[in-house]
Amino acid sequence: MSASAALRSGSLRRRTIVSVLALMALLLVVLAVIVDVALGARLRGQIEDRLRDRTAATASLVGIVPAEDLADRLSAQGLSVRIDEAGGGSVVAGPSPEQLRGGPAGPPGGPRGGDAPATPAPGSVTVTVSELSGDTDLVTLRSTLSDGSTLTLTASAAGVGETLAQVRWIMAGASVAVLLLAAGAVVLVVRRTLRPLDEVSDVARAIGAGERDRRLRPTNPDTEIGRVATALDEMLDDVVGAEVAARAAEERLRAFLSDAARELRTPVAGIRAAADTLVRADLDGPEREILAGHVVREASRASRLVDDLLMMARVDRGLQLALARVDLRRIVDTEAERARLVHPGLIIRTEMPDATVPVSVDRDRIAQVLSNLVDNAARATGGRGRVVVGILPSGNGVEVRVSDDGPGIPAEDRERIFDRLVRLDPSRAGSGGAGLGLPISRGIARAHGGDVECLDSTTGAVFMLRLPARAPDPAQRVRAGAERTGVA
Known part of the structure; x- marks a missing residue:
């Protein structure tokens, strides 16, 4: 009998009593x-x-x-x-x-x-x-x-x-009496035995009414009803945990949408004001060029934010990686040269082994991760500090560490900074970042089967990009959603 058919059948107590009495009647007939x-x-x-x-x-x-x-x-x-x-x-x-x-x-x-x-x-x-x-x-x-x-x-x-006729009458009368006594005894025993099921239903109704902390907590979990009660408690814990997680995810989503709207509102408002002035005012020469430059800057800022939001959505949905066997040292060298051009006052030093460091990665995605980490270090030091990018072998892969001599990151914020639209004050706020670089970097790294972490450090901040020695399987490549990135 399937589970649905069993649930559609009659009362368990009634069926148990009828079944026991029917079995006893059959045994008495056989005995007679x-x-x-x-x-x-x-x-x-x-x-x-x-x-x-x-x-x-x-x-x-x-x-x-x-x-x-x-x-x-x-x-x-x-x-x-x-x-x-x-x-x-x-x-x-x-x-x-x-x-x-x-x-x-x-x-x-x-x-x-x-x-x-x-x-x-x-x-x-x-x-x-x-x-x-x-x-x-x-x-x-x-x-x-x-x-x-x-x-x-x-x-x-x-x-x-x-x-034989006399014996049959005696057996019939005795059987009826035995069945009546057995019926009374079975009713009492079944009612007492199935009483825990009533407690299960009472707890389920109480939880449905809003008492989320009610649990059965059986004293003997090895019995049949004890196993049912234990399974129900575990299910309730999972349901309540899922409910809490869903509410937290909803709150994070609302906060994310609110923060994204606020981030976009600033450049859009600037573009609108400048464009309105350009249209309504009769400006020539330097003033018109200043307003046009302002429109371009705000449009670029809005474009970067939109690109980051789209990238974050791709990370949530699952990245498609174009894996290739490359030398990690060349990626690090290229990003170091780019950072020197973009941040002329930044002192960047690389520490790499002499031998090649072959890895199977998506070159552009890993370059994006390193670019985000180096740009974060540049903003933390005001574009005039020291940044060290080093490659270290690990037991089952390779690590790239990006360290700076900035103010560092408090221990309580080293995991929170990987949430979306989070910027730490005072050194990292208002410096042009939207708070999406680190979540995107972690999503890309985890799509490769690695991770991005903020390590303990007494001087400045140290970020570690960990990559596996072998390429991830195809199923792993596309799993970089909210469950993997740890964000909603």
Whole structure:
């Protein structure tokens, strides 16, 4: 039965009680049938043993006691007797078989008084062949004796049916009584056993009503209901955790949209004001050039922010990397030269091994990461500090560390700076960054199977780009979403 079919069925308590009682009724019926068959066979076997005993006793007296006397003795025990002598004579005594039908089976004991069988003398007559026959009311034993005579004894078996009928009534009454008692006991036991399920449903309703801290906390988690309660507690913890995470993600998304709108509002407002002045005012010469330059700068600023937002969206969706085997030293050298041109007052020094450092990366993406880290260092030092870019081997890959001699980053902010639109004051605020460079850098690094971290440092800030020795698998290349970047 499937889970949905089980849930659509009736009450578990009712089904359990009905199933147990049905099983008990079936067992009682089987027991009654076994008792009826065994008792019937036993009673009929006793009649057959009695007839064999009388036949053996009678055979030992043939030739000693007249046949008429033998027949009278046997008929006195309620048996129908027929003795066919070897000479051709016949003796019949006792009730006929028709009279025995429905009559008593006669005394179950042996011959009465002096009717006990005599001890056969040596060479006496014995039973050679015996044949049983009969039906539900009669049992007939036809025996051939060693002297050629035939002895036929018939006994009534009507008493067997009467006894079985009485036993059946007794079994039926006892079974009904047992079932009634069992029904009461099963109801109490099942109700007590399934009481924890009521607690489970009560807790579930309470949690649905808003009591998110309610839990079952079973004392014996190894039982069936204990395992159900433990699984429900774990599920509730996951649900509540997911709810908290969803609310936090929603808050971060709202904050992100608000910050993005605010960041875009400034350049857009500047562009609008300058454009409005250019349109409405009759300006010539230097003033017009100043306003045009202002429009270009604000447009560039807005364009950079939009590009960063689009890049962040690509990171969330999953980056497609154009992997190639390159020498990491060349990427570092190129970015160092670019930084020297962009920031002439910045002192940049590279520390790299003499041998090549081959890595399988997307060259442009890794160059973007290094550019973001170096530009952050330049802003932190005001464009006039010292920046060191070094390549270090690691156990399963390679590390690129970018360190500066700026004010550094507090320990409590070393993870927060990888959130979107986060800028630390006072050294890194208002310096042109939108707070998206580090989240983008971490997303790109994690798409490569590596990471970007801010390390502990007593002087300045140290950022580490970690790259694996081998390229990530195709599935890993496209997983750089919010779950991997750690942002909403």
